[in-house]
Amino acid sequence: MTRFLRIARIGSEGLKLHPLRSLLTALGIIIGVGTVIYMLAVIEGRGAEIQERIKARGSNNIILRARKPQDDTKASATRSREVVYGLTYEDARRIHDTFKEVDVLVPVRDVASAVYNGDARSDTVTMATVPWYLDVSRGSLQHGRWFTDLEMSDATPVAVLGATLARSLFLWKDPVGASVRIGSKVYAIIGVLEATVTSDERESLKRDRAAYIPLTTVRERFGERNVKTATGSMDIERVELHEIILQVKDAKDVVSISEGVRTMLARFHTNEDYEIDVPLALLEEAQRESNKAKQLFGSIAAISLLVGGIGIMNIMLASVTERTREIGIRRALGARRSDITLQFLVETLILSVAGGIIGIVCGISAAALHEQFVTDSHTMVTAMSVVLAFGISAFVGVLAGLYPAVRASAMDPIEALRHE
Numbered sequence: 001m002t003r004f005l006r007i008a009r010i011g012s013e014g015l016k017l018h019p020l021r022s023l024l025t026a027l028g029i030i031i032g033v034g035t036v037i038y039m040l041a042v043i044e045g046r047g048a049e050i051q052e053r054i055k056a057r058g059s060n061n062i063i064l065r066a067r068k069p070q071d072d073t074k075a076s077a078t079r080s081r082e083v084v085y086g087l088t089y090e091d092a093r094r095i096h097d098t099f100k101e102v103d104v105l106v107p108v109r110d111v112a113s114a115v116y117n118g119d120a121r122s123d124t125v126t127m128a129t130v131p132w133y134l135d136v137s138r139g140s141l142q143h144g145r146w147f148t149d150l151e152m153s154d155a156t157p158v159a160v161l162g163a164t165l166a167r168s169l170f171l172w173k174d175p176v177g178a179s180v181r182i183g184s185k186v187y188a189i190i191g192v193l194e195a196t197v198t199s200d201e202r203e204s205l206k207r208d209r210a211a212y213i214p215l216t217t218v219r220e221r222f223g224e225r226n227v228k229t230a231t232g233s234m235d236i237e238r239v240e241l242h243e244i245i246l247q248v249k250d251a252k253d254v255v256s257i258s259e260g261v262r263t264m265l266a267r268f269h270t271n272e273d274y275e276i277d278v279p280l281a282l283l284e285e286a287q288r289e290s291n292k293a294k295q296l297f298g299s300i301a302a303i304s305l306l307v308g309g310i311g312i313m314n315i316m317l318a319s320v321t322e323r324t325r326e327i328g329i330r331r332a333l334g335a336r337r338s339d340i341t342l343q344f345l346v347e348t349l350i351l352s353v354a355g356g357i358i359g360i361v362c363g364i365s366a367a368a369l370h371e372q373f374v375t376d377s378h379t380m381v382t383a384m385s386v387v388l389a390f391g392i393s394a395f396v397g398v399l400a401g402l403y404p405a406v407r408a409s410a411m412d413p414i415e416a417l418r419h420e
Helices: 001-018 019-055 091-098 133-137 150-154 163-170 200-206 215-222 251-268 280-324 326-333 336-374 381-409 412-420
Strands: 061-067 080-082 102-117 120-129 141-143 158-161 179-182 187-192 212-214 225-230 233-238 243-248 275-276
Touching: 019 061, 019 251, 019 336, 019 381, 061 251, 091 102, 091 243, 091 251, 102 163, 102 215, 120 163, 133 243, 150 215, 158 179, 158 381, 163 275, 179 243, 187 212, 200 326, 212 215, 215 233, 225 243, 243 251, 251 280, 251 326, 280 336, 280 381, 326 336, 336 381
Parallel strands: 080 233, 120 212, 158 187
Antiparallel strands: 061 243, 061 275, 102 120, 102 179, 102 243, 141 187, 158 212, 179 187, 225 233
16 A cells, blocks of 8 residues: 555646646546536436426326317307317216226316406316316315315306416415406306426416316316307307316326227217327436437436547557656666556546546536526536446556556656667
C-alpha cells in the first residue's frame, strides 16, 4: 500500500506540472459524462411523465367508446335525420356476464347540453354515469361529494362539476350547495372534481369541462336522443352509451380481455361504431419507446466519452515521449516496469475520475436548469445513469492509459537515459 501511495503521489505531481493541459485532457470526459447524465435525465423525466399520465387512466382499465361511423358523418344540409350508433346496455350486460375477469364495469352517457348558472353559460357536455365512476376513472374530489346509490336509484337531480366548468360558471366561489340548469331542469351541485391528468389531453379537457349526473337521471329527463341543430338542418343521434370502462382484476389479463371484447362487439355491431382504448398497451409502448430513446441518446453521448478517452491516450503518449529521460532515471534507480506502468495508469485514472466527478456535477446542474427554464418539462436524474456514466468514464480512462503505460514501461533504461 505504501508503494502504491508513493507512485500515486508521483503521478499526481506529474499532472500538477501542467494543470491547463491536464484540465483540457479531462475536458472530453467531463463533457461526455455530463452529456450522458443530462440527456438520460431529460428522457427519463419525459418518459416518467407520459407513463404517469397513462397510469392515471388506469393500467387495469379497458375503455370502450362509441364512434360515429364514417358514412354517417356527412350530415345533410337540408333535412333532419336520426342516426343510431354506439354502445348499448346490452353490450354492457354481455361483457359483464361473459368475462368474469372484469371486476367493475362503468357505463357513461354523454348529453350535449349547455349548463347555466344565472346568466353564465357553458356549452359543454353532461356525462351521466354511476356512483362507482371515480373508483375506476382515477378521478378525485376537490370539494363536496359524489352521488350515492340511493340518488342513482331515485334519479335524483344532483350534479358534480368538473374543475374547469366550476371555475367558468362560479369563478373562484365554491359552488357546492348552489344549483345549475342543464337543459330545462335544475340540478343541485353536490361536489367539484380535481383537475384531470391523463395522457389524452382532449379527454382531460372534456372531463374537466363536464357536469356529472346519475345515469338514471339522464335516461328519465333526456331519453336516449341527442338533438343537434344547425343552419337548415337537424341531426338526431340515438346513442345508449358513449363509453364503457372495464376494470380487469389482474393486469396480465388486460390485453387478452380487450381482444375478447373486440371479437364480441364485432359479432353484434354491423358497423364499427366503437373503439377500444387499452392504457396498459399504451403504457408498455411508452416504456419501449423510452428505452429505445435512452439507448439511442446514451450511445450518442457515449461516443463523446470515447473521444475523451482518445484525447487522454494522445496526451499520455506525448507525455511518455516528453518524459523518456525521467523514465530512464527511475529505472536506473531501481524502479520496476510495473512501477512505471502503475505511475502512468494512476495519472490517467486521476484524469478520468476527476473528469467524471466534474461531469456528474455539470450533468445534474444542466438537468436542473433545463427543468427550471424549459416550460412544462420534467427531468429525472437516476442513480443508474450516474453510476453508468462514471463507470464508463473510469473504464475509458484506464483503457486509454493502458497502452501509453505499457509503452513507457517497455523502454530500455540505457536508451532512455541517452534521450535528449
